[in-house]
Amino acid sequence: MNLSTDHLAVRTTCAYCGVGCGVQATPKADGTIAIVGDKLHPANKGRLCVKGSALGETVGLEGRLLYPQLRDADGLRRVSWDAALDKVADGWRAIIAEHGPDAVALYVSGQLLTEDYYVANKLMKGYVGSANIDTNSRLCMSSAVAGYKRAFGEDLVPLCYDDLELADMVVLVGSNTAWCHPILFQRILKAKESRPEMKIVVIDPRRTATCELADLHLPVKAGTDVWLFNGLLSYLARIGAVDPAFVGHHTNGLDAALETANIDCSDPAAVAKICRIELPVLMEFYESFAATRKTITAFSMGVNQSSAGTDKVNAIINCHLIGGRIGKPGMGPFSITGQPNAMGGREVGGLANMLAAHMDLDRADHREVVQTFWDSPAIAAKPGLKAVDLFQAIEAGKVKAVWVIATNPMVSMPDADQVRRALEKCELVVATDIMQNTDTNAYADVLLPALGWGEKDGTVTNSERRVSRQRAFLPAPGEALPDWKILSLFAQRMGFGGFDFCGAQGVFDEHARLSGFRNAIGDVPRAFDMSGLAGLNQREYDELEPTQWPVRRTASGELQVEARLFKDNVFAHADGKARFIATATRAPANAICEDFPLTLNTGRVRDQWHTMTRTGKSATLADHIAESFVDIHPQDALLHGVREGELARVSSAWGAMVARVQHGGGIPRGSVFIPIHWSGQTSSDARVGALVNPVVDPVSGEPEFKHTPVRIEQFRVNWHGFILSRTEMSLDSVAHWTRIQGREFARYELAGRNTIKDFGGWARELLGVADLDADWLEYEDRTAGVYRAVHVVNDRIEQCIFLSPRQDMPSRAWLASLFVKQELSEIDRVGLLVGMPVEKGADTGPTVCSCFGVGRNTICSAIIEKDLKTVPEVTACLKAGGNCGSCVPEIKKILVQTRVEAEEERL
Numbered sequence: 034m035n036l037s038t039d040h041l042a043v044r045t046t047c048a049y050c051g052v053g054c055g056v057q058a059t060p061k062a063d064g065t066i067a068i069v070g071d072k073l074h075p076a077n078k079g080r081l082c083v084k085g086s087a088l089g090e091t092v093g094l095e096g097r098l099l100y101p102q103l104r105d106a107d108g109l110r111r112v113s114w115d116a117a118l119d120k121v122a123d124g125w126r127a128i129i130a131e132h133g134p135d136a137v138a139l140y141v142s143g144q145l146l147t148e149d150y151y152v153a154n155k156l157m158k159g160y161v162g163s164a165n166i167d168t169n170s171r172l173c174m175s176s177a178v179a180g181y182k183r184a185f186g187e188d189l190v191p192l193c194y195d196d197l198e199l200a201d202m203v204v205l206v207g208s209n210t211a212w213c214h215p216i217l218f219q220r221i222l223k224a225k226e227s228r229p230e231m232k233i234v235v236i237d238p239r240r241t242a243t244c245e246l247a248d249l250h251l252p253v254k255a256g257t258d259v260w261l262f263n264g265l266l267s268y269l270a271r272i273g274a275v276d277p278a279f280v281g282h283h284t285n286g287l288d289a290a291l292e293t294a295n296i297d298c299s300d301p302a303a304v305a306k307i308c309r310i311e312l313p314v315l316m317e318f319y320e321s322f323a324a325t326r327k328t329i330t331a332f333s334m335g336v337n338q339s340s341a342g343t344d345k346v347n348a349i350i351n352c353h354l355i356g357g358r359i360g361k362p363g364m365g366p367f368s369i370t371g372q373p374n375a376m377g378g379r380e381v382g383g384l385a386n387m388l389a390a391h392m393d394l395d396r397a398d399h400r401e402v403v404q405t406f407w408d409s410p411a412i413a414a415k416p417g418l419k420a421v422d423l424f425q426a427i428e429a430g431k432v433k434a435v436w437v438i439a440t441n442p443m444v445s446m447p448d449a450d451q452v453r454r455a456l457e458k459c460e461l462v463v464a465t466d467i468m469q470n471t472d473t474n475a476y477a478d479v480l481l482p483a484l485g486w487g488e489k490d491g492t493v494t495n496s497e498r499r500v501s502r503q504r505a506f507l508p509a510p511g512e513a514l515p516d517w518k519i520l521s522l523f524a525q526r527m528g529f530g531g532f533d534f535c536g537a538q539g540v541f542d543e544h545a546r547l548s549g550f551r552n553a554i555g556d557v558p559r560a561f562d563m564s565g566l567a568g569l570n571q572r573e574y575d576e577l578e579p580t581q582w583p584v585r586r587t588a589s590g591e592l593q594v595e596a597r598l599f600k601d602n603v604f605a606h607a608d609g610k611a612r613f614i615a616t617a618t619r620a621p622a623n624a625i626c627e628d629f630p631l632t633l634n635t636g637r638v639r640d641q642w643h644t645m646t647r648t649g650k651s652a653t654l655a656d657h658i659a660e661s662f663v664d665i666h667p668q669d670a671l672l673h674g675v676r677e678g679e680l681a682r683v684s685s686a687w688g689a690m691v692a693r694v695q696h697g698g699g700i701p702r703g704s705v706f707i708p709i710h711w712s713g714q715t716s717s718d719a720r721v722g723a724l725v726n727p728v729v730d731p732v733s734g735e736p737e738f739k740h741t742p743v744r745i746e747q748f749r750v751n752w753h754g755f756i757l758s759r760t761e762m763s764l765d766s767v768a769h770w771t772r773i774q775g776r777e778f779a780r781y782e783l784a785g786r787n788t789i790k791d792f793g794g795w796a797r798e799l800l801g802v803a804d805l806d807a808d809w810l811e812y813e814d815r816t817a818g819v820y821r822a823v824h825v826v827n828d829r830i831e832q833c834i835f836l837s838p839r840q841d842m843p844s845r846a847w848l849a850s851l852f853v854k855q856e857l858s859e860i861d862r863v864g865l866l867v868g869m870p871v872e873k874g875a876d877t878g879p880t881v882c883s884c885f886g887v888g889r890n891t892i893c894s895a896i897i898e899k900d901l902k903t904v905p906e907v908t909a910c911l912k913a914g915g916n917c918g919s920c921v922p923e924i925k926k927i928l929v930q931t932r933v934e935a936e937e938e939r940l
């Protein structure tokens with residue numbers, strides 16, 4: 034019998050980052066999903082990073098929100114779609130009637146498909162008649178959008194990915210590309226392998242994994258990028274590295290920008306001092322930039338998420354304009370987008386200050402175009418509330434209903450405890466999500482179930498303006514519906530016409546038509562033009578190949594695509610010219626002080642996605658970094674009385690959290706780094722958003738996520754411990770816990786403040802093992818305060834618990850390996866009692882290569898025993914690093930460390 038399911042393979046697009054890799058998903062006969070990279074997709078050409086490779090582990094229905102629910106005094110209860118949507122529509126109608134359309138709001142997400150996003154925007158701006166729709170892209174891309182608009186007149190990312198391979202120098206600013214955009218990073222590395230003279234520069238206060246393979250790292254002092262790039266502009270002008278023809282014919286404003294830059298950035302020595310970069314390193318960067326025509330400056334959240342974010346973006350663009358490094362292959366300022374559809378959101382005008390199809394809210398002619406096209410009863414005439422202002426207006430009672438879609442603001446907003454206060458106060462909170470339990474859903478009055486990745490259909494646009502199809506390969510679970518459909522059903526209930534779409538294809542068609550509708554009114558045509566994709570029928574839409582915009586049809590019907598913008602040096606401002614923007618330097622909004630002497634920097638880790646509602650389901654992805662941590666310089670740790678491996682409480686003027694102290698080796702003195710991923714679902718108190726300063730950039734409204742003054746102190750506990758359990762636990766009684774997904778079990782890291790008198794009784798109660806006849810192995814050393822117990826059912830390990838006053842606990846990797854065994858051996862039982870593996874090599878150490886599950890100990894032993902010297906040798910020996918390559922920078926670091934340590938031992 035032929036059990037092959039290859040004929041079921043569906044080509045779709047990854048659910049995660051803005052690289053937008055093509056994925057081929059094949060449902061298997063055993064119910065699992067095989068995931069491989071799509072060789073035909075131009076973004077990744079068959080490669081996938083570890084998150085993409087693990088997509089199959091995240092599509093299960095555990096924890097899914099499957100039915101509409103309403104909250105009443107007794108909690109949530111399941112209701113019909115009709116009842117749920119009536120509740121929302123009645124609520125909105127009453128609030129609008131009494132308080133006007135600005136008393137309601139949508140808060141949406143760059144993880145919506147373009148079709149969903151389009152309908153949300155049309156609903157608010159054209160029918161409700163308010164621009165109170167903002168998106169989590171405010172927290173992400175809004176500074177880049179504002180910077181591009183100021184410079185070019187339209188939000189246009191001029192490059193394509195191929196340019197990264199054509200460049201002679203790639204400058205990565207505030208971007209941990211190796212971890213956050215792994216496939217782009219690998220494309221850059223591959224290019225460098227074949228052209229070693231290609232230079233990679235990283236500008237980041239931390240020495241990140243991205244730095245491991247860079248030629249030059251500028252550990253810029255957080256928040257000082259404007260000084261750095263103003264200094265570069267000043268230097269380029271001074272040495273005559275200027276393209277006078279380009280500047281003269283195609284730009285405005287150089288003199289003013291230079292004058293501003295020269296105020297405090299004309300002396301490289303002074304810039305070096307402010308930016309805390311050694312002068313020779315700074316000069317090497319300046320000289321290389323001047324000498325290299327084909328230069329790309331790619332930037333991400335270290336630039337955007339700042340109270341000077343928009344100025345940082347323009348300071349970078351200025352340096353490209355002065356030498357005409359734009360519009361040609363291999364050069365330009367490149368904003369790397371975060372979410373899978375950050376760009377689609379920009380196309381439909383998802384931000385509160387934008388109109389659809391790259392048109393402007395504040396232009397009457399644009400409003401007229403959009404309203405005419407929509408034939409809508411209203412058109413929002415003034416910008417709506419930006420994310421931070423929106424939640425403040427909710428708390429102040431000005432906005433009385435909010436509908437949150439595909440984002441988790443209780444975790445991801447700055448001053449996240451303020452979001453809680455706002456949601457508690459809000460009259461009507463609606464949340465559309467794919468998961469039942471999220472920190473935000475806990476405050477919703479109405480929960481609406483959406484289709485998730487693998488079930489829904491539509492398009493996303495990646496960082497290089499490439500539109501790709503996400504295609505369904507799984508049946509719709511429960512009563513979940515596509516987001517565009519939920520919004521359309523709601524709109525119809527509100528009595529609005531214009532929402533009877535036949536399907537995602539119908540929405541896409543309308544979006545594509547609007548982009549071409551009276552595109553050239555007034556002045557320069559808008560570059561955002563997808564009119565070439567208008568009129569696709571269902572089959573053509575289903576078969577749509579990844580396509581970049583602008584895309585138009587020639588007179589003979591051929592598709593005409595532009596991979597790069599500004600080839601002819603025509604920009605989108607009315608005069609066709611680009612603008613230099615004068616960017617005056619200013620320090621981050623809140624300075625450190627006696628009470629809060631350290632700067633908190635926040636960001637991502639390699640194997641988790643945002644608030645972990647999806648990646649948190651994968652045991653493969655949990656292996657790399659299991660718990661939240663606070664990375665701190667060893668000298669600062671000493672100064673503040675915290676120790677590596679122990680828990681610390683970090684607090685700011687806004688809130689507090691607890692995480693484990695680590696010395697990652699890449700953090701400068703005076704700052705700490707904490708990842709953003711842990712929520713109330715995965716840990717008792719590791720929500721870093723609660724600490725973050727809600728100050729925003731004055732132009733873009735983007736919060737300063739990378740620069741909050743904090744202090745750190747010991748989090749005192751009496752005991753440490755952990756549990757591995759096949760059943761889920763509730764640990765409210767424990768002072769600090771983190772839940773980590775394992776294979777066939779959940780792991781809980783614990784720390785307690787209580788004094789345990791009766792270990793056995795306490796452990797049995799916590800694990801719920803009341804039966805005294807249960808197969809229960811136990812060891813207790815009262816005086817040392819050490820306790821361990823194992824609950825065995827049918828010779829398989831069911832649960833285990835280990836407690837100690839110190840951090841001297843057995844290897845979790847070893848214990849995890851026992852959970853996949855059908856039967857425990859005698860040697861395993863002995864090991865469990867003595868608290869360590871009896872067999873050599875059983876403890877593989879923390880996972881480095883998630884794809885092949887290779888641990889650090891295994892890699893270190895192989896390096897010593899087999900005398901391995903290079904990453905390819907490690908890969909040949911252990912496979913580690915041979916699939917997605919995301920761990921290559923870490924293997925390289927381990928190689929260096931292990932060989933240095935071995936050498937020291939030999940001497």
Ligand SMILES: Nc1nc2c(c(=O)[nH]1)N[C@H]1C(S)=C(S)[C@@H](COP(=O)(O)OP(=O)(O)OC[C@H]3O[C@@H](n4cnc5c(=O)[nH]c(N)nc54)[C@H](O)[C@@H]3O)O[C@H]1N2
Nearest residue numbers: 207208209213255256333334335371372636637639642643
């Ligand atoms: N693994 C993983 N990948 C992701 C995501 C994820 O959750 N997990 N999320 C996606 C999303 S939505 C986004 S927006 C992107 C974000 O991608 P990145 O922007 O690459 O990621 P971050 O870790 O937020 O921050 C980048 C770096 O900015 C540095 N930085 C902090 N302050 C400054 C500064 O003042 N100047 C400079 N030059 N650098 C500074 C930080 O030290 C950090 O290393 O990642 C996308 N990809």
Ligand SMILES: Nc1nc2c(c(=O)[nH]1)N[C@H]1C(S)=C(S)[C@@H](COP(=O)(O)OP(=O)(O)OC[C@H]3O[C@@H](n4cnc5c(=O)[nH]c(N)nc54)[C@H](O)[C@@H]3O)O[C@H]1N2
Nearest residue numbers: 169172173439440441445465466467483635643644646738
């Ligand atoms: N401290 C700090 N905070 C940050 C950042 C930082 O660097 N530091 N970065 C910011 C950035 S750049 C970003 S992009 C945000 C991200 O922050 P969020 O958007 O809040 O994070 P996610 O976990 O991606 O939330 C997505 C939600 O949508 C749900 N979901 C998934 N698919 C679907 C779907 O198809 N339909 C619907 N309706 N729901 C779905 C998920 O279950 C999840 O609850 O975080 C921001 N917050």
Ligand code: SF4
Nearest residue numbers: 047049050054082085
């Ligand atoms: S780089 Fe990784 S997370 Fe990003 S789209 Fe590609 S496979 Fe997905």
Ligand SMILES: [Mo]
Nearest residue numbers: 172173371372
């Ligand atoms: Mo983002």
